Amino acid sequence: MKAMILKKFGGHDSFELQDVAIPEVETGELLVRVIATAINPLDYQIRRGDYPEYVPLPAITGHDVSGVIEKVGPGVIDFKVGDEVFYTPKIFGPKGGSYAEYNVVPEALVTHKPANLSHEEAASMTLVGGTAWESLVSRAKLGPAESVLIHGGAGGVGSVAIQLAKTLGATVYTTARGIDLEFVRELGADYAIDFATQDYVQEIARLTGGKGVNVVFDTIGGLTLSQSPHVLSDGGRVVTLVDLATPQNLIAAWGVNAEYHFVFTRQNRGKLQALKTLLENGRIRPIIGARFSLAQIPEAHAALERGEVNGEPLRGKVVISVS
Secondary structure, rough: EEEEOOOOOOOHHHEEEEEOOOOOOOOOEEEOOOOOOOOOHHHHHHHHHOHHHOOOOOOOOOOOOEEEEEEEEEOOOOOOOOEEEEOOOOOOOOOOOEEOOEEEHHHOEEEEOOOOOOOHHHHOHHHEEEEEHHHHHHHOOOOOOOOOEEEEOOOHHHHHHHHHHHOOOOOEEEEHHHHHHHHHHHHHEEEEEEEEEOOHHHHHHHHOOOOOEEEEOOOOOOOOHHHHHHHHEEEEEEEOOOOOOOOOOOOOOHHHOOOOEOOOOOOHHHHHHHHHHHHHHHOOOOEEEEEEEEHHHHHHHHHHHHOEOOOEOOOOEEEOOOO
């Protein structure tokens, strides 16, 4: 099979397209022909060497799959050859990731693809959808009539999180570039803040009458963790996806009884089943910002890191057509 191999940690030239053996299927596993995958910040973080102890080189990385089952191993119960499925492969798993024509995956991680989505659309939803669900539902327990500030609303996770928060009945505040403000409003954001020209702490205070929000969802990093107590209501929750490069002072969190959650997404079928229902009902829609081929994965990484494609702002996900 063709696979994009990560040969070394570093820049976009760290990949090489190679012919490699199709992995063997064992008990409880499926062999899936990958039709589409996608690019996430996690992918370029792995490529540049943020998690070297977990990724023995050379490696096949990638964390989104939509495809067709080609073979089932002994003990598989819920799937058969020919089924269309979507899932996130086991992160740092021994069987390799999704930058290849085939992937082997435990049955427990897999869900039937939403019937109304193309493979590219389905692949764009697996990791970001699971991450948004775990962050807002499993961790923050965002409820109806609550409010949430989503940092980076035009990004891959943020664009799904806005839609998910609205399905939960929340009031949504989000930060974005000025050029993206109308886009995030179209996704369902009730209030959009231009982070380049407005102080979001002051804006949240003004918009909420000083009450603050119940939840802050951080997809961007920076000083978000130390600033969050200044926009939280009492007993508010902060959920972050971003590694802490430098220590931050969280003393202000005591004043509002803040609760912090640090999320590294765990894969399971349950989250994708719930998302599948929302996708098929049209409550959430995929946002695809750019498309590349398997051989263009280096260029796809560069586009996501720049946040633009052909000089235009990148919104939503970068997807890869594999076969």
